[in-house]
Amino acid sequence: MRRRAALTLFVALSITPCAGQSGTSPADPLAGRFGGPFRLTDHAGRRVRDTDFRGRYMLIYFGFTRCTETCPLDVPVMAAALDALGPRADLIAPLFITIDPENDTPDVLRAYVEGHHARLIGLTGSEAEIAAVARAYRVHRMRVDMPAGGAHATHHHHGASWTISHGSLMYLMGPDGGFLTLLPHGTTADRLADVLRARVV
């Protein structure tokens, strides 16, 4: 019963990323459903793996630099919450993992993360690597070709003929890499900072 409720929450959050309610707190049954090993390339071109971040909390967000809807709201929230934490933010590795590796090269990511927060780390990889990490975190990603005049059918608009619909949860993983909690799209910086103060110790 409890497991079914958790699954319903997950499906609702991930399929309607713009409809999440701020302040939703996941139940423990979600632990173990998100996360896993990854091998990716950071915005400086270095190969990294999940174990490189052990000892720090990973605050993970999946998105893409050309996103015009969800990422422009959520990434600044991450940045503001990190600033609000003060020195304790040093315990956190904030990760922006692209779900558009074709366009988000390390150079593109570097410009993007540097524009948002000095400590934000951009991660990209091969299509297979990104598909694997998205699977591990149960992030849906779907390229949507937009017919002329059909832009309102999707949450994302960036002026091109396609966009990527994607899940937009924030994940907080512990120093051992294990799942701690997640927050939905639309979470405020104050709320995120409160959660981080409570969890990052």
Ligand code: NI
């Ligand atoms: Ni987005």
